[in-house]
Amino acid sequence: MHKRGGKITRKTVAGLLAGISFMIACGTSAQSQELTIFWAEWDPANYLQELVNEYEAETGVKVTVETTPWADFQTKAFTEFNAKGSAYDMVVGDSQWIGAASEAGHYVDLTEFFNQHKLNEVMAPATVKYYSEYPANSGKYWSIPAEGDAVGWSYRKDWFEDPKEMEAFKAKYGYDLAPPKDWKQLRDIAEFFHRPDQKRYGVAIYTDNSYDGLVMGVENAIFSFGGELGDYSTYKVDGIINSEKNVKALEAYRELYGFTPPGWAKSFFVENNQAITENLAAMSMNYFAFFPALVNEASNPNAKVTGFFANPAGPEGDQYAALGGQGISIVSYSENKEEAMKFLEWFVKDETQKRWAELGGYTASAKVLESEEFQNATPYNKAFYETMFRVKDFWATPEYAELLIQMNQRIYPYVTAGQGTAKEALDALAKDWNATFKKYGRQ
Secondary structure (H helix, E strand, C coil): CCCECCECCHHHHHHHHHHHHHHHHHHHHHHHCEEEEEEECCHHHHHHHHHHHHHHHHHCCEEEEEEECHHHHHHHHHHHHHCCCCCCCEEEEEHHHHHHHHHCCCECCCHHHHHHCCHHHHECHHHHHHHHECCCCCCCECCEEEEEEEEEEEEEHHHHCCHHHHHHHHHHHCCCCCCCCEHHHHHHHHHHHCEHHHCEEEEECCCCCCCCHHHHHHHHHHHHCCCCCCCCCCCCCCCCCCCHHHHHHHHHHHHHHCCCCCCCCCCCHHHHHHHHHCCCEEEEEEEHHHCHHHCCCCCCCCHHHEEEECCCECCCCCCCEEEEEEEEEEECCCCCHHHHHHHHHHHCCHHHHHHHHHHCCCCCEHHHHHCHHHHCCCCCHHHHHHHHCCEECCCCCCCHHHHHHHHHHHHHHHHHHCCCCHHHHHHHHHHHHHHHHHHCCCC
């Protein structure tokens, strides 16, 4: 104790008590001034950490983006959720999780926040529908669109712009060689550049059936051929998943598979970028989130001659793409929900969304996406902008994992091995999905 002339004064005691009270208050405050966001281990998570470092500089609140490999992401997140653990304050969860996480009470209801900030007007409509709202058309929101993503295409500009190739292509197909405007042109170009004797191939598409790779790829065809997976409000699938449009779409996807490099039956985002970097294919399907590596000369020796385009239109002019990306949600078991809500207040601001895009994140802000500054910032941003207003997603119901497995099981043998017909595969899938929805009381 501090002594003055060997005696403890009343003033000293009061000062000490005030100091102790201050330290306790500071300790409590400091504890609440930390937030943890859980996400998968990839470049966008690194960009988010850069962004939240700026939040800390502004507010003093320390935010840590904790990551885990993609293969463990869902398991680790739901293990913590099911244990009602408070390790994570927020999670940037996959769009398909929203049904399971909201129905189980793992996510905080953000409907009031959503409406207060008019996010229906602020964010691109499709991102609101698929990242945030559940059930479909309910007006209930569980996340804020965070990392917009979808499937687009890269291509070899030097192959497309070679005068001899252009002349030969026009002689064969009757129109100019350019990035395809529809799936017929996509197919023609894939056929034209498919030259196994030269170790050049027409196209790289998703075929991996271990999670959602193949399904995402096929969705690009289904949605652009004017098809749907089902009625997300009524869970009706008969005549929808196995419609004539979907049969033609699946047949078109199977035909593209015939123009892929050898050994392409288990390919996803890594292999599809390699198709461009290793001079394998004229065109390659991939998530936009993986395109930054293709404009980086350190990771792509063909960076200067790599171009990008949005998923082409189908035979009747429909033009959609399979949605990737995630929304950010507050975890119900967080001990810092109020602080997390303050963070979201900051995150949805126009200037924050602009900064998020500058750092490399894929904003869902309509205002930022529509700006010339954003569209001209990278070689792929314009295609991304065009795509994010034309995306559709897989089922977001709690049983989505079963639905995904069933779709993989039915379409994989047809796409990669030509077993049966597209109609047979989709008819069988309709039966599978009907049984699943009945099991869970959806029908």
